[in-house]
Amino acid sequence: MKKTALSLSVLAALALGGASAQTTIKLATLSPLSGGQSDLGTQIRNGAQIAVNEYKAQFQQLGLTLQLAPYDDQADPATGTAQARKIASDRSILAVVGTLNSGVAIPSSAALQPSRVALVSPANTANQVTDRGLSNMNRIVARDDAQGPAGANFITGTLKASKVYIINDKTAYGEGLAREVEKALKAKNIQVVGNEGTEEKSDFSSIVAKIRLQRPDAIYFGGIYNQVGVFIKQLREAGITTPVVGGDGLDSSELATIAGAGANNIYFTTVAAPIEALPAARTFAANYQKTFNDTAQGFGAFGYDAAKVALQGILAAAKANGNKAPTRQQVEAAIRKGSFTGLLSGNVSFNSVGDRRSATLYVMNVEGGKYKLATSVPVRPTRQ
């Protein structure tokens, strides 16, 4: 008995010694894990978790223990910024995958910049996210000034609308997108009946009345699925079948659930491809299903891709640093300058401000509550 206790303590000491020889480094995620948009935010975290699981062995070979540190920003800029400060103070975090909302990304990346923590965003589309030229802010998705015109092109080209009603949700995301769409539509001489904002989450009766009066051929809503879904439900219940077009904020299976029987004639442009549209995504989807007992969606795949970009950046920086844990500054530079392969959404390299040199936008269609790919558009930022 005494012998086993002794050998156990020896074993424990050995294990402890072994652990201390390892350096722990972390990849953080910053996305809404609670609240109205947690459906999307959880996808991002889960996608990143799968990437971390895949890369653990490679880091192990360098004597580095890799961990994921998920942070919850509740889709709120103030909470996100506070979490960013927490991330900055944890020296073992070398990079961040996040955020979901541009309104959160803008202050959070500014809070992380002084400590040179690099962000790779799987979702933020607002122009300002990279227009500020921060050294740490990168994104693998297309910008609003690509997404807005793509939505406008779809409205004029495919839907053949000549009169459009634009609504936005009064956030940095929704307003920015609505502005880009309005600009692109006006350039094509399409009549824009109005571009109005609403923060309302439940009662859209006055807007529905206005739409009935104005009879637009198409409605563009720059907003998030939990608001737009309720709007569409009420619109359809009022007997209006006009197509509703939106941005990637609609990219959630919850949209059809909330809109219920009205989940018809809805289109949205998204930077997150439907899993079926990504040839390489089958293994990922199966992996996701097995790990989380849930179906992978677009943002899960982009969370995975963003995490892979960050991890490949860290690996490259570690190799350049003599196979030791790199500094945050080295990681930041490695991500901005690197070129990343083996991703679901193709290869990635960033321009000087952190925009992807070429990206793809997808237009999805919701009909009878089912999502299918309508078309896809390649986009390139003006700055290369």
Place this chain on the structure above:
Amino acid sequence: MDLATLLPFIVNVIVGGLVLGFVYAIIALGYTMVYGVLQLINFAHSEVFVTGAVVGFEVFRVLAPNPMNGYLKLLIALVAAMIVSGLLNVLIERLAYRPLRNAPKLVPLITALGVSLILQDVLRIIEGFQGRFDLTYTLPPGFAGRFCAAESSCAGLGNFLRTIGVDLQLKDVILIVVSLLSLAVLNYLVNRTRLGKAIRAVAQDRVTAGLMGIDANRMISATFLIGGALGGISGVLFGMKFGTVNAYSGFDPGIISFTAAVLGGIGSIPGAVLGGLVLGVIQNLIGVTNVFGGLLGIANLEAIDASYQRIGAFIVLVLILIFKPTGLLGKSNVEKV
């Protein structure tokens, strides 16, 4: 744009505002009843109301595959929500307000806010365990359909509404009928029964009522029960009207309904109803101001879009409080010496 298209639009905006106003009115009654008796603003009422909405969702969800009559389902949902919300409100009073009955006024106000936050998260946990966040009502078929869509199925009032261009859904009509019924029952309860008389006596002077043999605590519990039951009804109506609720849905309608109660004169039952209706209509009218601005060519009006509809309600409140501090139907409170 000619008058023939504009008139039904204006009528619809006002009717839509009234429907919305009825939801606010029933919620406002919950605030006003408790205030009338305890001079306490029950800030947890918005969560009591959401609890009713959640109960309604669960009833509709469980009964959805059942082929029973839609109105029967609604009745079950309403009764279940009334019971749960009513009892919850009694419990809140017993645990959070009664021990503080003699504390300064500010103290129960703060516990009310605390209870409100606790309830939000409890609701979220309960639904979150089942993997739900936004609860989408599955209404019986036909409820979302148009009221009096076909000429043949209409008679009397329905036909009249149709000719003037009012577009209502069946659920809007149900909402108005249920609101009016609950109002009538409440009115009878408060003004015509012994219970109502006792509640009014406690509201007027708790100590003297006690000396007359009225158990003040029981009457206060009864008030909370009635207020909570009204909250339950309004929750189900809210869920039915707007389609989805989540644990945090109570804040906005709660604050507007509280405003409605103050606007009408807090403590006054007809005042709460009037306040709710006025706010509903004002909100919808402000939401469409830009249309009239566009027609009249006034750029300043054109800039007032739907994003201002909330602010409008509060501006009205401020104006009322400046010019008639007791609210529309409130009586001034003479301090007794």
